[in-house]
Amino acid sequence: MRLDVHLCALVGTPPVSAFLHQLASGLALGGVYAIMALALVMIFQATQLVNFAQGEMAMFSTYFAWRLIDLGWPYWRAFAVTVIVSFFGGIALERIVVRPFANAPALASVIVFIGLALIFNALAGWLYGYSVTDFPTPFDGPPWFGQRYLSAHESGAILVSLVVLAAVYAFFRFTSLGLAMRAAAQNPTSSRLLGVRVGWMLALGWGLAAAIGAIAGMMAAPIVYLDPNMMAGILLYAFAGAVLGGIDNPFGAAFGGFAVGVLENLMGAYVVGSEVKLSVALAIIVGVLAWRPSGLFGRRIVARV
């Protein structure tokens, strides 16, 4: 009899638990946005440029993982190899494609990024086709901890995002390589005078951004499905999240990513329906920026000269 009561409650879905459900699943994609936002911030801090190809790079990595899994590789091995290959792919891209434009006007770099995005998109379509495909999740099975707000994959995706964010934080905060990368981004000339190889630090930044982007793609794909355009909307939300939190602040950007994920879901469920939720979410972000132009956690450095 108790079971019946329980089932009735689920079918009728009381408002509070429906709200919690929307909130929680917003966090799942929000984690993906947070990682992508962090990838954008990494490049932005070093170059003051937004890498518009970040999303398509992640999509391409995700296809690479899909290909490995399709070949019969176990999920986590495919995952690890994809992250490593993406890391070196990111370094190679910086060295070969981006580096020649290091001293070019910003708009030239923007064109390069847009070109890269189009190339990866077309390449994925050409290699894998444009049909929408399922992507496996390593987090199968019943929801975690007996709760009913999040699927196993959503819980896993949130966990993976948090692990990635913590790992990136620890790398930049506690390792001397991470410190050198921060220094190179902040004051390249001073860094070179201390023997820091600034060019390599930038390439490394691209490698890291590509690697964590690949993770974001693999976590997003089971939710949004795999196709060459899967990351277009995600990158837009991630960019919005980064700007909302403050694009010069990694913590703020990650927070912004989560916030946008939740906002998007709640808007879609309660306010406007999923067709126009994107515009409403962006409208709210514009509103916040009008009030705080450098983002919620944007730079307020105190400095004496």
Added chain:
Amino acid sequence: MSGAILDVRGLDAFYGPIQALFGLDFAVPAGGVTALLGANGAGKTTTLRALSGLVRRTGDIRLRGRPIAGLSTEAIARLGVAHVPDGRGTFTDLTVDENLRLGAHVRSDRSAARRDLDRVFGYFPRLAERRRQQAGTLSGGEQQMLAISRALMMRPALLMLDEPSFGLAPLVVADIFRILAAINRDDGVAMLIVEQNAALALDLADEAVLIETGRTALSGAAQRLRADDAVRRAYLGY
């Protein structure tokens, strides 16, 4: 010149098509201090930037006899040239500690680097008190101390200082020059120092070079330049 840590012959430097230095010759003796003097725009800062490879340059530059004119800025730093740039080059968003750790970035001898950290805190106790503070919040004098300390963390063969007195109160300047003298005396670090304040620089220096519009106008023992009438009138003001 034998026994020179740095030997410069016929140094030219260029900003794009504009030539800024014309055949400078000078040396820094091992364990010694050489001062570069001259008016604003004479080319003192450019000389340091040329030596570090931050501007295009030609000529013969030798560090301990090894030619370095073709090397990158990073490579020159890794050979032991510590350049404290004008404006101090502080990493304002990083803490004092992180700034100092960056000085030891290219070193692999961790325990020696830790001892050097204690050593620079010995010279500049104020920095030890502010270790965890964001470097951008330090006063100008403290940032200059930090820049010198960061350079010392490299265990340099040659310390190049660009206007360490710039914008600082006279008492702070006196303090910093006293410590520079101690560093030179106790640790035998050779120095190439650019200064507007010629009297101060000549006190510290063994040798001096007077630069006018990118050319060597006069060079020799610091004592001799101090006694030179033209130098005295133009740069010492008495």
